[in-house]
Amino acid sequence: MxxxxxxxxxxxxxxxxxxxxxxxxxxxxxxxxxxxxxxxxxxxxxxxxxxxxxxxxxxxxxxxxxxxxxxxxxxxxxxxxxxxxxxxxxxxxxxxxxRFSESIILFGLLFYTLQHPGPQDSLWPALSEQTWMVLFIFVAMSGSLMVSYTKARAEGLGIECKTGLLARPERVILLAIGLLLNAGIWVLALLAVFTYVTALERILAVWRSSNRQSAEMTNSSYRQQQDTRDRTLPTVGINESIEPDVRPVPTSIPPLGGGVHPE
The missing domain is CATH 1.20.120.1760 (CDP-alcohol phosphotransferase transmembrane (TM) domain)
Known part of the structure; x- marks a missing residue:
């Protein structure tokens, strides 16, 4: 961490x-x-x-x-x-x-890939390198859009969302390195995987933030209800007391046959 x-x-x-x-x-x-x-x-x-x-x-x-x-x-x-x-x-x-700019650049790379079906990287272990390139470009493009969308949607809901591994600056640098070193398929594989990892990171971050906000709202509502209940309950002062209702009881026992009268 x-x-x-x-x-x-x-x-x-x-x-x-x-x-x-x-x-x-x-x-x-x-x-x-x-x-x-x-x-x-x-x-x-x-x-x-x-x-x-x-x-x-x-x-x-x-x-x-x-x-x-x-x-x-x-x-x-x-x-x-x-x-x-x-x-x-x-x-x-x-x-x-x-978003348009990023998609257009990846489309240019896709066009290049379709025009060059032969292997471009001798170190790539799988067959049909062109198919893998097309797949990685599509996944990287959709993943990049999801990274941006999750941030925009979270901020639209009032939740700050700046977490994640591959924001736009990191994606630009990675793609540039891949083109400069002629290692495009490896970089595209990284972009395809880690753009979705970043989108999932942001989804989890928003989930935690929303749960935290819900808990705070619940606690605040509970405290308001308690305060309202305390204000409506009757109060008795410290020096106040409730006296019992005492009344004289008549008796016929002599010499008190006339009853008892308090002074």
Whole structure:
């Protein structure tokens, strides 16, 4: 558990440093009148170019473009922070086009795979490498969408969900490494497995958070009922006492034949 925590903290520190550097680079561009949404759309076009390059078989160049596109993806957010132009629609557009960008790049890799049916990695132990590549690309694409959807759905319910092994930055770096080293099938296998692991991690995290919220609401409701019940019960003061109803009892025993009368 400590290892995972340290890894997450390390990853977040890297992201924070990267955002800081990008913010410094983007400040001069902000003076040109370019809006964050413009940069978001340019990032989508860059992903289309990357997919075309990969589809044509230029895998090393495609890996470099994947890295550049991943860095460029932070420009729109940095521009919004630098110009105080962050909007709800801008955040929505950025998240939506990110899904398109990732799917388009994987589609470019799928097109390349279908055009090259022969073996691409001599170390791959299974037969029909092309079939495995197609399968891994499909699973990795659907898994990436599920990772993003679980986070978005949780936040829509008011639950923070930033846990998980393979968020978008890690997926971009892994895919770029696979293309640069011509080890695409191995990286796709990792993406196919660990994107679903990440989605399951987020499902479990949301389940724990929702159970914790339900328990807190139940305890709060119980305490409110107890307070209401305590306020409605009658109270007796410390110095107050209830005196019994004592009445004189007549008797005919002499010499008290006339009865007993209290003084």
């Amino acid at each position: 400590k290892v995972w925590y340290n890894r997450i903290m390390f990853s977040r520190r890297i992201q924070q440093q990267a955002r800081y550097l990008v913010t410094l680079l983007i400040k001069p561009v902000a003076r040109l009148g370019i809006t964050p949404n413009m940069l978001t759309c340019v990032g989508l076009l860059l992903s289309v170019v990357t997919a075309i390059v990969i589809a044509q078989g230029y895998l090393f160049l495609g890996g470099l473009l994947v890295l550049f596109a991943g860095i460029f993806d932070m420009f729109d957010g940095a521009m919004a922070r630098a110009t105080n132009a962050a909007t709800t629609f801008g955040a929505f557009l950025d998240s939506t086009l990110d």
